[in-house]
Amino acid sequence: MAPADQPVLEGVPVIDASQFLAQGNAGMRPPQDVIDQIVDACSSWGFFQLVNHGVSQQLLDVHYAAMKQFFALPLPEKEACKRSKDNSMGYFNDEFTKQKLDLKEGFDFRHTPNPQQPDDHADNYDPQGVNRWPPSYPDFKPINQRYFTEMSRISFRLLEVIATGLGLQPTALHGLFEPSHTSFLRLNHYPVTPGAAPDSLGISPHKDAGFLTVLVQDDVAGLQVLREGVWHLVQPLPGAFTINVGDMAQVATNDKFFASNHRVLQSSSRPRYSRAFFFNPSHSVDIQPLQVEAVGDKVPHYRPINWWEFRSKRYEGDYANVGEEVQIEWYRVEEGVEAH
Numbered sequence: 052m053a054p055a056d057q058p059v060l061e062g063v064p065v066i067d068a069s070q071f072l073a074q075g076n077a078g079m080r081p082p083q084d085v086i087d088q089i090v091d092a093c094s095s096w097g098f099f100q101l102v103n104h105g106v107s108q109q110l111l112d113v114h115y116a117a118m119k120q121f122f123a124l125p126l127p128e129k130e131a132c133k134r135s136k137d138n139s140m141g142y143f144n145d146e147f148t149k150q151k152l153d154l155k156e157g158f159d160f161r162h163t164p165n166p167q168q169p170d171d172h173a174d175n176y177d178p179q180g181v182n183r184w185p186p187s188y189p190d191f192k193p194i195n196q197r198y199f200t201e202m203s204r205i206s207f208r209l210l211e212v213i214a215t216g217l218g219l220q221p222t223a224l225h226g227l228f229e230p231s232h233t234s235f236l237r238l239n240h241y242p243v244t245p246g247a248a249p250d251s252l253g254i255s256p257h258k259d260a261g262f263l264t265v266l267v268q269d270d271v272a273g274l275q276v277l278r279e280g281v282w283h284l285v286q287p288l289p290g291a292f293t294i295n296v297g298d299m300a301q302v303a304t305n306d307k308f309f310a311s312n313h314r315v316l317q318s319s320s321r322p323r324y325s326r327a328f329f330f331n332p333s334h335s336v337d338i339q340p341l342q343v344e345a346v347g348d349k350v351p352h353y354r355p356i357n358w359w360e361f362r363s364k365r366y367e368g369d370y371a372n373v374g375e376e377v378q379i380e381w382y383r384v385e386e387g388v389e390a391h
């Protein structure tokens with residue numbers, strides 16, 4: 052079905068961040084109604100759009116142009132930084148989601164705790180692997196690092212607002228991201244694929260594994276979120292961030308928050324580009340339901356999940372077509388919990 056035939060944005064909340072993110076207000080506690088809107092959106096849709104977030108449009112534009120320039124490189128130049136089974140960073144055009152080959156190409160790089168040092172320096176060790184960059188495009192790394200820094204800043208602010216909304220101190224959830232978060236940025240390019248089967252997808256339905264995703268889509272519609280059995284288009288809004296709950300936030304909130312299934316339609320008339328910042332815990336952290344009143348239930352619905360174990364199992368499934376992808380349901384302990 053073409054994007055135009057889908058229900059449009061019904062209910063995916065649009066939240067104004069000007070009172071806690073825009074210039075001058077960047078450290079402020081948002082008004083209670085904004086906190087409530089964020090918690091409600093995370094609990095119902097698992098998705099919301101954030102406007103007036105204060106990230107410079109100039110940075111978004113320059114980074115967008117760099118992403119397009121990278122994907123326009125000849126294939127051998129992109130493949131010069133291609134990812135491998137034991138290093139998930141770099142270029143790829145062979146991703147499987149739920150055992151279906153996606154109609155897209157992408158590029159991943161991760162947080163480096165000490166960006167002044169080379170990617171392969173001991174200070175920047177992370178079991179996800181070492182960042183790789185296209186040798187023929189030296190300006191690509193610095194612009195991506197600038198963009199990444201902004202995404203990290205936004206994510207930590209959202210984490211503070213979420214903690215506040217759960218009745219905690221603003222920094223109460225920071226420990227999940229220490230000593231160093233394992234966030235990564237994924238650039239996605241969905242080319243027009245004239246010969247593709249009509250039911251092929253840019254990305255098959257999936258949930259994001261981490262805590263939160265901060266996505267910037269371009270003006271080509273294609274992202275859909277599943278709610279109550281219906282796929283809803285997440286309408287591109289100029290300059291907005293699309294935020295979605297990941298599996299680890301669902302576990303930490305004992306199902307108060309909900310990681311929604313989402314997918315991307317194949318691009319039928321124009322290519323589509325998106326950038327997804329996956330805000331992910333520190334690799335050794337065990338994620339488990341918080342024992343706080345705000346998450347409602349005293350009985351934990353999940354066994355602790357080691358983030359690195361979960362992330363690496365998910366990558367194995369996406370890298371090669373091997374079996375079923377790991378899901379948080381595998382760690383659920385309680386029977387009879389109502390599914391959304």
Ligand SMILES: O=C(O)CCC(=O)C(=O)O
Nearest residue numbers: 237239268274315325327
């Ligand atoms: O391209 C998009 O709009 C969404 C991408 C996505 O869901 C992902 O990369 O996990």
Ligand SMILES: [Fe+2]
Nearest residue numbers: 257258259313
């Ligand atoms: Fe996703």
